[in-house]
Amino acid sequence: MEQLKNSILVGKHIVLGMTGGIAAYKAAELCRALVKAGAAVQVVMTDAATQFMTPVTMQALSGREVFTSQWDSKAATDGSGNAISNNMAHINLTRGADAVLIAPASADFMAKLLHGRADDLLSLMCLAKPAEVPLILAPAMNREMWAHPATQRNTLQLKTDGAFVLDVGTGDQACGEVGDGRMLEADEILGDLIAHFTPKVLAGKRALITAGPTYEAIDPVRGITNLSSGKMGFAIAEAMLDAGCEVTLVAGRTALGSPRGVQTIPVISANDMLKAVQANVDNADIFIATAAVADWRPANAASQKIKKDGSGDTPTLSFAENTDILATVASSKRALSGSLYCIGFAAESENLEAHAKAKRERKNVPLLVGNIGPATFGMDDNALLLVDAKGTKELPRASKTELARQLVAEIAKRIN
Numbered sequence: 001m002e003q004l005k006n007s008i009l010v011g012k013h014i015v016l017g018m019t020g021g022i023a024a025y026k027a028a029e030l031c032r033a034l035v036k037a038g039a040a041v042q043v044v045m046t047d048a049a050t051q052f053m054t055p056v057t058m059q060a061l062s063g064r065e066v067f068t069s070q071w072d073s074k075a076a077t078d079g080s081g082n083a084i085s086n087n088m089a090h091i092n093l094t095r096g097a098d099a100v101l102i103a104p105a106s107a108d109f110m111a112k113l114l115h116g117r118a119d120d121l122l123s124l125m126c127l128a129k130p131a132e133v134p135l136i137l138a139p140a141m142n143r144e145m146w147a148h149p150a151t152q153r154n155t156l157q158l159k160t161d162g163a164f165v166l167d168v169g170t171g172d173q174a175c176g177e178v179g180d181g182r183m184l185e186a187d188e189i190l191g192d193l194i195a196h197f198t199p200k201v202l203a204g205k206r207a208l209i210t211a212g213p214t215y216e217a218i219d220p221v222r223g224i225t226n227l228s229s230g231k232m233g234f235a236i237a238e239a240m241l242d243a244g245c246e247v248t249l250v251a252g253r254t255a256l257g258s259p260r261g262v263q264t265i266p267v268i269s270a271n272d273m274l275k276a277v278q279a280n281v282d283n284a285d286i287f288i289a290t291a292a293v294a295d296w297r298p299a300n301a302a303s304q305k306i307k308k309d310g311s312g313d314t315p316t317l318s319f320a321e322n323t324d325i326l327a328t329v330a331s332s333k334r335a336l337s338g339s340l341y342c343i344g345f346a347a348e349s350e351n352l353e354a355h356a357k358a359k360r361e362r363k364n365v366p367l368l369v370g371n372i373g374p375a376t377f378g379m380d381d382n383a384l385l386l387v388d389a390k391g392t393k394e395l396p397r398a399s400k401t402e403l404a405r406q407l408v409a410e411i412a413k414r415i416n
């Protein structure tokens with residue numbers, strides 16, 4: 001879960017509507033995450049929602065009084081922070097808001113929205129919402145309810161009417177059944193909201209990204225790897241996706257889940273990574289090499305475990321050099337002609353600027369991103385130094401998600 005402020009969400013005014021469903025507990029987590037990310041959250045609950053979570057809980061998490069009834073006469077604050085006491089919360093709450101997000105959105109509430117019914121505060125507010133304020137729904141229901149033709153028909157019609165209907169999750173449901181229909185997790189909804197607000201500066205582009213460490217086998221149980229967690233590369237993949245790019249991610253072994261919407265190809269060794277890149281690079285407009293690729297591999301990996309023989313002798317390893325994936329791609333015809341834009345990373349331990357500049361020249365890439373490996377490997381934050389033909393630019397220490405977003409903006413500036 002994102003712990004740091006998020007530049008896309010800072011200052012955004014989100015009206016979080018909750019309807020009845022066990023997924024309401026995830027809305028509590030979502031509310032907290034939104035506030036932490038810097039958004040202002042105004043919670044509106046239906047009667048049914050209050051059976052699952054109390055308004056007191058949601059008030060504590062959002063830091064604002066919760067609205068549950070159209071007859072509630074307390075002043076309602078609009079998106080500009082004006083508290084208005086005209087007893088018309090159903091109008092005021094969405095004025096100046098950046099989005100109305102219904103999570104969980106029950107099957108019943110979706111059916112109601114579709115027909116424009118307005119017999120409680122939340123449905124009334126959705127009907128009275130200005131057209132320019134987006135309505136985003138996170139459906140949550142039993143798999144049979146989700147699969148029912150009525151719900152599918154309603155979902156389609158709500159989309160046609162301009163609502164953004166998020167995916168549903170798959171798996172175990174609170175009722176004990178297994179299938180499609182449960183609400184996305186709070187961090188997934190947060191990610192979708194960030195994507196919603198992100199300008200599509202790379203729409204129509206296709207990116208190929210390498211990430212994580214490689215693992216070079218010594219024998220079937222041992223190998224050589226490095227401390228890369230893959231977090232920076234995965235964050236870049238997500239930021240590229242949010243910016244409208246189609247993304248393929250070639251990832252070494254990491255503990256990270258494949259980002260939703262990204263085609264992830266898992267690999268182990270540098271050679272596997274090279275093959276996966278070569279198989280996919282012809283379709284790409286942008287290649288970003290964030291992976292920490294092993295420079296060498298054991299020349300002859302043993303087919304069986306190397307055993308101690310009791311003599312005290314240690315085995316001798318000899319190495320072969322791995323192909324430089326980035327340099328290979330950067331020297332291809334498409335890269336040299338400018339139809340493939342290549343970005344390299346440099347993980348250094350000292351003299352970042354000098355090493356990064358030298359590496360950019362050596363790998364012949366238009367943009368090289370330097371970072372200090374020991375100060376970032378495995379961590380959630382980083383600091384980057386961008387080096388291109390014109391000079392250098394620092395992206396100061398921030399979360400990897402935030403840096404990824406800034407890097408995407410820099411890439412878009414250079415290729416558009």
Ligand code: CTP
Pocket residue numbers: 210270289290291292293294295322323324325326327343344345346347348359
């Ligand atoms: N890289 C690659 N294939 C390799 C080695 C590196 O694609 N076999 C890429 C990395 O993904 C990164 C860039 O090249 O984008 C620089 O990697 P880095 O490990 O910092 O540099 P090296 O080329 O290994 O040089 P050195 O070890 O001398 O720092």
